[in-house]
Amino acid sequence: MPTLRLILGDQLNEKHSWFTSVDPEVTYCLFETWSESNYTRHHIQKITGFFLAMRAFAKRLGEIGHTVVYRTLDDTRELQLESISDNLGQLASELGAGTVEYQLPDEWRLDQELNRFSENFGGVINVVDSEHFLSERMDVRDLFQGKKTYLMETFYRMMRRRYDIMLDAAGEPEGGQWNFDHDNRGKLPKDITFPEAKTFPKDAGAIVDLLDRHGVETMGRMKDNRFAYPTTRGECLEALADFCANRLPQFGTYQDAMTVKHPLLYHANLSFAMNTKMISPKEVIDAAIAAWRSRQEEITINQVEGFVRQILGWREYMRGVYWAKMPAFAASNDLNHQAKLPDWFWTGETKMNCLSHAINQSLDQAYAHHIQRLMVTGNFALVLGVDPDEVDAWYLGVYIDAIEWVEITNTRGMSQRADGGLVATKPYCSSANYIDKMSDYCKGCHYNKKEKVGERACPFNSLYWDFLDRHREKFSNNFRMAFMYKTWDKKDGDDKAAILERAAWVKGNSHQL
Numbered sequence: 001m002p003t004l005r006l007i008l009g010d011q012l013n014e015k016h017s018w019f020t021s022v023d024p025e026v027t028y029c030l031f032e033t034w035s036e037s038n039y040t041r042h043h044i045q046k047i048t049g050f051f052l053a054m055r056a057f058a059k060r061l062g063e064i065g066h067t068v069v070y071r072t073l074d075d076t077r078e079l080q081l082e083s084i085s086d087n088l089g090q091l092a093s094e095l096g097a098g099t100v101e102y103q104l105p106d107e108w109r110l111d112q113e114l115n116r117f118s119e120n121f122g123g124v125i126n127v128v129d130s131e132h133f134l135s136e137r138m139d140v141r142d143l144f145q146g147k148k149t150y151l152m153e154t155f156y157r158m159m160r161r162r163y164d165i166m167l168d169a170a171g172e173p174e175g176g177q178w179n180f181d182h183d184n185r186g187k188l189p190k191d192i193t194f195p196e197a198k199t200f201p202k203d204a205g206a207i208v209d210l211l212d213r214h215g216v217e218t219m220g221r222m223k224d225n226r227f228a229y230p231t232t233r234g235e236c237l238e239a240l241a242d243f244c245a246n247r248l249p250q251f252g253t254y255q256d257a258m259t260v261k262h263p264l265l266y267h268a269n270l271s272f273a274m275n276t277k278m279i280s281p282k283e284v285i286d287a288a289i290a291a292w293r294s295r296q297e298e299i300t301i302n303q304v305e306g307f308v309r310q311i312l313g314w315r316e317y318m319r320g321v322y323w324a325k326m327p328a329f330a331a332s333n334d335l336n337h338q339a340k341l342p343d344w345f346w347t348g349e350t351k352m353n354c355l356s357h358a359i360n361q362s363l364d365q366a367y368a369h370h371i372q373r374l375m376v377t378g379n380f381a382l383v384l385g386v387d388p389d390e391v392d393a394w395y396l397g398v399y400i401d402a403i404e405w406v407e408i409t410n411t412r413g414m415s416q417r418a419d420g421g422l423v424a425t426k427p428y429c430s431s432a433n434y435i436d437k438m439s440d441y442c443k444g445c446h447y448n449k450k451e452k453v454g455e456r457a458c459p460f461n462s463l464y465w466d467f468l469d470r471h472r473e474k475f476s477n478n479f480r481m482a483f484m485y486k487t488w489d490k491k492d493g494d495d496k497a498a499i500l501e502r503a504a505w506v507k508g509n510s511h512q513l
Contacts, residue, residue: 001096001097001098001099001123002025002026002027002095002096002097002098002099003023003025003026003027003097003098003099003100003101004026004027004029004088004091004092004095004097004099004100004101005018005026005027005028005029005100005101005102006028006029006084006088006100006101006102006103006114007028007029007030007057007103008030008084008102008103008105008110009030009036009050009053009054009276010050010106010275010276010277010403011103011130011276011277012053012054012057012233012276012277012278013130013131013132013277013278013280014057014060014233014278015131015280016103016130016131017131018128019061019064019066022064022065022066024067026066026067027067027068027069027095027097028058028061028066028067028068028069029068029069029070029071029087029088029091030054030057030058030068030069030070030071031070031071031076031084031087031088032051032054032071032072032073032075032076033073033076033081033082033083033084033086033087034073034076034077034082034083034214034216035082035083035084036084037073037211037214037216038216038217039109040393040396040397041217041218041219041393041397042218042219042397043218043219043220043363043366043397043398043399043400044208044211044218044219044220044221044222045220045222045227045229045365045366045400046220046366046397046398046399046400046402047207047211047216047218048204048207048208048222048227049227049229049231049272049276049366049400050276051073051207051210052202052204052207052227052231053231053232053276053278054070055070056231056232057232057278058070060232060233069091071087072210073210073211073214073216074210074213074214077214083113084110084113084114085113085114085116085117088100088117089117089120089121092121092123097123098123098124099123099124099125099126100117100118100121100123100124100125100126101125101126101127101128102114102125102126102127102128103127103128103129103130103131104127104128104129104130104137106130106319106403106405107403107404107405108322108326108327108330108404108405109404130277132277132280132281133281133316133319134159134162134163134281134282134312134316135159135316135319135320137319137320137323138320138323138324139155139316139320140155140317140319140320140321140323140324141320141323141324143155143158143320144324148421148422149421149422149425150317150321150324150422150423152313152314152317152423153178153179153313155313155316155317155320156178156179156309156312156313156314156317157178159312159313159316160173160178160312163282163312165285165289165308165312166289166304166305166308174301175301175305179305179309180252180301180302180305180306181306181309183252183253183302184252184253184255184256184302184306185256185438186253186254186256186257187257187437187438188254188257188259188265188440192254194261194262194264194265194266195246195247197239197242197243197246197247197264197269198238198239198242199228199229200228200229200230200231200235200238200239201226201227201228202226202227202228202231203225203226203227204222204225204226204227205225207227208222208225219346219363219397219398220362220363220364220366220398221363221364223364229272229273229400230272230273230278231278232278233278233279236270236273236278236279237279239269239270239273240268240270240273240279240283240284240287241287243268243269243270244287244288244290244291245291247264247265247266247267247268248266248268248288248291248292248299248303248304248307249266249295249298249299249303250266250303251266251267251268251303251306251307252300252302252303252304252305252306252307253300253302253303254266255267255306255369255370255371256371256438257371257438257439258354258358258369258371258372258376258435258438258439258440258441259439259440260353260357260440260441261440263361263365263367263368264367264369265369267369268284268307269367270284271400271401271406272400272401274311274315275401275403275406281311281312281315281316284311285308285311285312288304288307288308289304289308291304292304310370315406318405318406318409318410318413319405319406319409321409321413321422321423322404322405322406322408322409323405325419325422329408329409329412329413329419330392330408330412332388332412332418332419332420333387333388333389333418334417334418334419334420334421334474335385335416335417335418335471335474337382337385337386337387337388337416337418338385338387339384339385339386339387339507339510340386340387340390341381341386341387341390341391341394342384342510342511342513343511344359344511344513345359345377345394346363346394347359347363348360348363350513351445351446351447351513352380352445352446352447352458352459352513353441353442353443353444353445353446353447354376354435354439354441354442354445355376355377355380357441358372358373358376358377359377362377362398362399363398366398366399366400367399367400367401368399371438373395373399373410373415374410374414374415374428375428375430375434375435375438376435376441378391378411378415378416378428379415379428379429379430379435379460380459380460380463381415381416382415382416382417382427382428382429382467383429383460383463383464383466383467384463384506384507384510385467385470385507386416388411388412388416388418391411391412391415391416392407392408392411392412395407395410395411396408396411409423414428415428425478425480426475426478426480426481427467427471427475427481429464429467429468430460430464431458431460431461431464431465432447432449432450432458432460432461433449435449435460436449442458445458447459449461452465452498452499452502453498453499453501453502454502457502459506459510459513461499462499462500462502462503462506463503463506463507465488465496465499465500465503466499466500466503466504466507468481468484468485468488469488469496469500472485
């Protein structure tokens with residue numbers, strides 16, 4: 001009896017051991033489904049990217065000689081099969097497959113769906129690893145067993161040692177320290193220039209027509225139906241080489257900076273390529289380290305260590321937190337925030353320059369770098385007191401790299417502090433001062449970055465102090481926030497009252513900002 005192997009849309013790993021030999025008794029299947037198109041309101045470029053990459057992957061497998069069944073959204077809708085498991089069961093029956101195999105999914109909901117399928121399937125079920133991540137699902141849980149806080153740095157050092165990455169002969173970190181984060185907070189010089197990243201434009205009109213035909217509701221924009229992200233392994237490797245050659249030399253120093261001048265700055269923008277598994281974290285890390293070793297007069301250690309830390313440390317750590325804490329993590333709301341996300345998060349139409357720029361960039365490109373996500377959009381949602389369910393839905397939909405295992409842990413954990421402090425030792429909130437320090441967003445803004453009260457006062461300023469005031473019981477004993485509470489306590493009563501009054505107006509009228 002034939003074997004049917006399922007490939008999910010984020011399992012486009014050409015190097016997986018499944019594909020090392022061609023077996024005529026094995027059929028591979030990929031499905032474009034209604035359920036995956038609609039479990040959240042996705043950015044138009046996100047669905048487009050997944051469908052284009054899936055189609056290219058299926059074509060590649062066929063060229064190698066594998067037997068592949070690919071069902072488009074037209075196909076699955078015509079068959080009235082809405083979910084992945086519905087299609088998998090029907091196809092297994094159609095082919096007479098006695099064995100179904102799948103790779104471990106990285107999302108809880110799909111893991112549960114395929115578990116249910118396995119329980120009801122009458123034949124043999126084999127489950128294998130996706131052969132992508134450098135850590136196991138439960139490594140973080142096991143490392144921090146019994147701990148109230150999960151410290152990423154501890155995990156990161158363990159992973160460096162496990163894979164002997166950037167260690168000297170004695171097993172100590174090259175450069176004399178594990179972490180060069182202190183050297184990765186540079187403010188952009190006025191005359192700095194940015195290299196243009198390599199893109200891979202292709203006509204996505206057929207995908208747009210497909211989604212329109214079936215009434216799939218999307219968000220965001222895609223100019224002239226032109227899609228620019230890599231959608232094949234070859235294109236992803238070109239994008240990686242482009243980053244190492246042209247942006248890695250400045251990446252670490254300016255990774256926290258923001259500017260209206262360029263959306264990418266020196267970032268890699270390889271997360272979609274990695275999260276779909278077209279390329280692996282190990283080959284990305286190896287490429288960056290190889291570039292550094294061959295060009296050390298041009299690339300300093302803080303550039304490459306900062307990049308390695310994001311992938312080997314943060315990315316793997318976020319996945320580990322996800323599997324350690326799901327499904328309860330998805331309902332966490334430690335600060336009991338209940339506010340609505342302003343409607344302009346879907347349009348970018350706000351007078352706040354920083355938010356207008358970060359949101360419009362997200363809507364136009366399905367991309368924003370980590371500080372835009374954390375300290376602009378996330379920061380505002382946090383100090384406004386937005387329900388993390390609403391924040392989750394927006395982040396999961398708007399970014400092309402947003403798959404739940406990495407999105408929800410960053411959103412509820414680091415950004416919104418809904419997890420009770422498991423991931424971050426302090427809430428990531430700030431006034432306008434931080435945004436002004438790390439960007440040029442405040443220049444020409446409708447609001448005054450220095451004012452706390454009044455109609456033209458930057459909303460971040462009053463909301464920041466209001467956030468601290470209303471959550472004093474949670475944070476006043478946090479050593480990283482003690483100075484700010486002392487500063488607040490030194491203000492006289494009238495000043496405090498005026499700031500809180502301004503914050504109350506902002507919270508009640510956030511749709512007008």
